[in-house]
Every structure is written in structure tokens, then in C-alpha cells.
Amino acid sequence: MTSTWLQTLSQAESMIPLLGKLGREKAIKVQLAGNTLMADSVTGLMTAFDQHPELDLVQVYQVLEQVLASNNAHTTVELESLIAEADVSSVLAAHSQNGSETPVVLYGFGRIGRLLARRMCALGHTTPGMALAAIVVRKACDNDLAKRASLLKYDSVHGIYEGLVKVDEANQSLIINGSPVKIIYASDPAEVDYQAHGIDNALLVDNTGRWRDRDGLSVHLNRPGIERVVLTAPGKEMKNIVFGVNDSDINEDDRIVSAASCTTNAITPILSVLEDKFGIVSGHVETIHAYTNDQNLIDNIHKGDRRGRAAGMNMVMTETGAAKAVSKAIPSLEGKLSGSAIRVPVINVSIAVLSLNLKSETSVEEINQLLKSASNSAELTGQIGYSEEADAVSSDFIGSQQAGILDSLATKVRGNQATLYVWYDNEYGYSCQVVRLMEKLAQVNFMSVELLEEQAA
Structure with a gap:
């Protein structure tokens, strides 16, 4: 190996703890030309930096330190735009964002539901502005929790999930990388009171495909604790959003949206x-x-x-x-x-x-x-x-x-x-698109709550 390669490797390794703290402690996602820099893989960082040889990795490290020291949280920062700034600290201070997390409920836990959970809870990855709070399913068998945990951990297509999944029978939850996720058993969305489970202003993602129109999905919206609904299928009488193309069409009045197919x-x-x-x-x-x-x-x-x-x-x-x-x-x-x-x-x-x-x-x-x-x-x-x-x-x-x-x-x-x-x-490419849309909606949700708080004051 050349000394240049070893130097780059060392610099990438030094960024892992910084990226980890940004994700764990502040829910900040760091992107480079649209790609997320993950805290779980030196190889992944090396691959990302290899595509941008013009970057000074010493400067990248310094910028990450400044982001960590800032008041920003629950947001996404674009590394290239920050590096281009003469005074990074002033830019970060001017755009300071420190909101609260939007709880996410997955209604259905099939192929897409489990991959959404994997993506949201991936080691080294953060989904700014939101956290998985609950999963709603029909009870399939006596050892249902263990079965759900196993299907999340082991997948014939996508391999073994590189995270810790434990079963908490006493609290009817899955513990995913240390975070409890409530499993709610229900056969009908009208049965669930999310506030009774400590969940409020939540984003619900319907992965069942059972309801595809506004009337059907409004049953979710009318339940206590649900603020917005995303459908992971083409929808009728609602905006069908392809993230990256027409996600700018979303506004705070959009309570039900489709992520298309x-x-x-x-x-x-x-x-x-x-x-x-x-x-x-x-x-x-x-x-x-x-x-x-x-x-x-x-x-x-x-x-x-x-x-x-x-x-x-x-x-x-x-x-x-x-x-x-x-x-x-x-x-x-x-x-x-x-x-x-x-x-x-x-x-x-x-x-x-x-x-x-x-x-x-x-x-x-x-x-x-x-x-x-x-x-x-x-x-x-x-x-x-x-x-x-x-x-x-x-x-x-x-x-x-x-x-x-x-x-x-x-x-x-x-x-x-x-x-x-x-x-x-x-399956997975689509799930990543859905998560990007969810992040956008969580930010819209945050701005809506912030506006209400200002009006109340």
C-alpha cells in the first residue's frame, strides 16, 4: 500500500467516532454529494472519498468537529456546501435547528415494513427528525414477538441484519440496537389508541396496501396520536411523491401522501x-x-x-x-x-x-x-x-x-x-426512497408544530 492510501485510511478511521456521535447524540445525517456518510464502515468512507479526490480530509474532519460543537440537531448537513464556506461556525449558527423527534409507527411488518425498520435503525445511520416508536401487526402465533424478531434479523434476500435485535416479552417490545419499539397487536386501525402507548404527533407508514384511498387511510389519521400518514403503494385522491422529483410539492397541509410504487x-x-x-x-x-x-x-x-x-x-x-x-x-x-x-x-x-x-x-x-x-x-x-x-x-x-x-x-x-x-x-431501493420521504415529512411536521407553538405564545 502507498503512503497516500494509508494516510487516507487513517483519516477516514478518525472520522468514525465523530460521525457516530453526530448520529447517536444529535441525530445529524452528514451527506457528501447526496450520499450519506455512515459511521459503521471505513471501507464505505474510503469509497465515498475516492469519488471526490479534490477534498482535503483534514478540512473535512475539522468541519465535522464544528458541526458536532454547534447547536444543530435532528437535521441533515451537506458537507460540500459547508466546506465551501469561509466561516463554517457562522453558517451553522445562522441555520441552527434543534427540534424534537417525530415518532414513527409502521402499520404492517412485511417485506417493506421490515426493510424500513432496518434502514431506520441501521448502525452508523441516522434518520434526522424521527425515530421508530411502534409496529402494528396482527398476532400470528403464540411466540409472535420471537418470530417478528427473527424475520427482522434474518432475511433470505438481504442477509443477516448487522444490528442487535432482542425480545422484551414483559413490555411487548422489540429492542433494536438498544431502542425499544412497541409491538401493538390490532386487526383494525380503528382499534388503536396511540396516545395510550405514549405516542403523539406520529408519522404512520401503512405498508399493508389494504387501503389506497383517502377515506380508507383517514381511519389512521383519526386515531389519537397520529399526525400524518404515508402509503407505500400508489394512492388515489392524494399526492403521489417520488422523492427527488416532486417532493417540493409537499406542504404542511398534506396529512396523507403516497410514496408511489x-x-x-x-x-x-x-x-x-x-x-x-x-x-x-x-x-x-x-x-x-x-x-x-x-x-x-x-x-x-x-x-x-x-x-x-x-x-x-x-x-x-x-x-x-x-x-x-x-x-x-x-x-x-x-x-x-x-x-x-x-x-x-x-x-x-x-x-x-x-x-x-x-x-x-x-x-x-x-x-x-x-x-x-x-x-x-x-x-x-x-x-x-x-x-x-x-x-x-x-x-x-x-x-x-x-x-x-x-x-x-x-x-x-x-x-x-x-x-x-x-x-x-x-424492495430495498424503494424502502430507501420511502425513508427519504419520511424524513421530509418529519421536517414538515416539526415546522408545523413549531409554528403552532409560536402562535400559542
Whole structure:
């Protein structure tokens, strides 16, 4: 190893305690060009800094010390913008934020619910402005708590969770990395009084998909202790938000919002960049999607066409609303996209094929460079990934935090006709998007509470 490498390694190691304190003690998330700097991995820090060789790591360390010494808490700081400032302390003081945490309730604890819990409670990671307080489920068996803990800890797709999960039977809770999370058993949202469990002004995330309209989800909102509701599925009569594209549409009056679907989140950021640069005349979205729990493992009756056939041994044609849903985030694409889906026998990671007619001619090189630049921007780093790997296959993208990853070597262009291939972890990548939306709503919730307090004074 070269001395330069060893020096960088030493500097990265020295930042781990600082980042840990920022997360644990002050709930501050530190980002570099949109990427979160985690306190659990020197390798992760080295990878992040390798993409930004212009950074002076001594200066980075000093800035982190100043953030820790400031009055800021429960917020996100962007490292690049702070480093660019001549007087970091004055900037931090001028934008001081020290709010309280918004409690989060997960209603449902299936594939997405458990991954949201993993992401929120990941070692070395912080979700500013919020903390997991409770999980609502139907009791499945006598040793339900132990089963829930095991499913959180061990996952056939995403591996063993690198955190401590314990069962507290006496208090009907899971202890996740030292923090108690109440398990509330209920068959109907109308049964739950969250304030009776010490939970107030909470953000509830409905992962069940059982209710998708405002009336159904309002039952949550009308329960004591719930302030806002997020739906992890396409929603009716509410804003469908793709973080990074139209999250600026959220205001304090939005009490119920949808995080749209995994496919909509995967394709919308890329379509947004292409629409801004070239303009999209029309197109078709075909998603080759991993099978889900909504399908049968072996042939059996199913209310939906074709989904009753064995998921593990068939390609199953079905429908997707993702193409139409894009226009809820990008209104200029209303009526311009069609879509369909094929479920295939893989357990996770899907790929969307975008066949687009653009308003102007372009080239493979121009589109790839455009999206590569977007993937490195602070605004879209979490939404757009970029792959140049010649041997890339679907399993390589398990655990991807981006909403969608362009397979640049597969891009095809002929005149104004472009075909793009976008990989996405339809479980974890989507869950990361939902958490980003939750963070935004927690900040809106904080500002709303702060405004009420000022008015009361």
C-alpha cells in the first residue's frame, strides 16, 4: 500500500467516532454529494472519498468537529456546501435547528415494513427528525414477538441484519440496537389508541396496501396520536411523491401522501432528466419484475388474472400502473406513456425497459453522459445510479440504495428513438426512497408544530 492510501485510511478511521456521535447524540445525517456518510464502515468512507479526490480530509474532519460543537440537531448537513464556506461556525449558527423527534409507527411488518425498520435503525445511520416508536401487526402465533424478531434479523434476500435485535416479552417490545419499539397487536386501525402507548404527533407508514384511498387511510389519521400518514403503494385522491422529483410539492397541509410504487420511483427520476433535456413525445415502459407475495408459489385460485400460476416457474404477464403514475410527478408526461409488466422467477431486483420517442435526436454517448452527471449530482445521487459493468446481472443490485440504476452499456439510440434499461432493487431501493420521504415529512411536521407553538405564545 502507498503512503497516500494509508494516510487516507487513517483519516477516514478518525472520522468514525465523530460521525457516530453526530448520529447517536444529535441525530445529524452528514451527506457528501447526496450520499450519506455512515459511521459503521471505513471501507464505505474510503469509497465515498475516492469519488471526490479534490477534498482535503483534514478540512473535512475539522468541519465535522464544528458541526458536532454547534447547536444543530435532528437535521441533515451537506458537507460540500459547508466546506465551501469561509466561516463554517457562522453558517451553522445562522441555520441552527434543534427540534424534537417525530415518532414513527409502521402499520404492517412485511417485506417493506421490515426493510424500513432496518434502514431506520441501521448502525452508523441516522434518520434526522424521527425515530421508530411502534409496529402494528396482527398476532400470528403464540411466540409472535420471537418470530417478528427473527424475520427482522434474518432475511433470505438481504442477509443477516448487522444490528442487535432482542425480545422484551414483559413490555411487548422489540429492542433494536438498544431502542425499544412497541409491538401493538390490532386487526383494525380503528382499534388503536396511540396516545395510550405514549405516542403523539406520529408519522404512520401503512405498508399493508389494504387501503389506497383517502377515506380508507383517514381511519389512521383519526386515531389519537397520529399526525400524518404515508402509503407505500400508489394512492388515489392524494399526492403521489417520488422523492427527488416532486417532493417540493409537499406542504404542511398534506396529512396523507403516497410514496408511489417501486417501479414509479425507479423510472421517474431518469424520465425527468430526459424530459428536461430532450422532451419526450411518447413511450412504453416494460418492467421485468421479481415475483412478490401477491402471487402464488404453486398453482391455485387468485382473484387476479395469471397471478394464480406458480411464481417460481413461470413468466407471468400482468399489468403495471407505473407508466401512468409517472405523470403525477411529471405532469408534462400525462397521456404519453403506456406500460406493462412481466413477473419472472427471481426473488428480488427488477429491470425497467424504457422505449422512448424523444423530441430531438441524440446519441448513446450523450444520454449516458447526461445520466451519469445526474447520478453524481447532490439532487439525484440517491435516485439515479449508473452502471458501467460489462458482466452486471440482477443479483448485483441487491441492496442498492438508489431508486433506479441505468445499465449504460445496454443503452440503445437510433435518431430520436432511445431504449434504456434501468435496474432497481424493488424492495430495498424503494424502502430507501420511502425513508427519504419520511424524513421530509418529519421536517414538515416539526415546522408545523413549531409554528403552532409560536402562535400559542
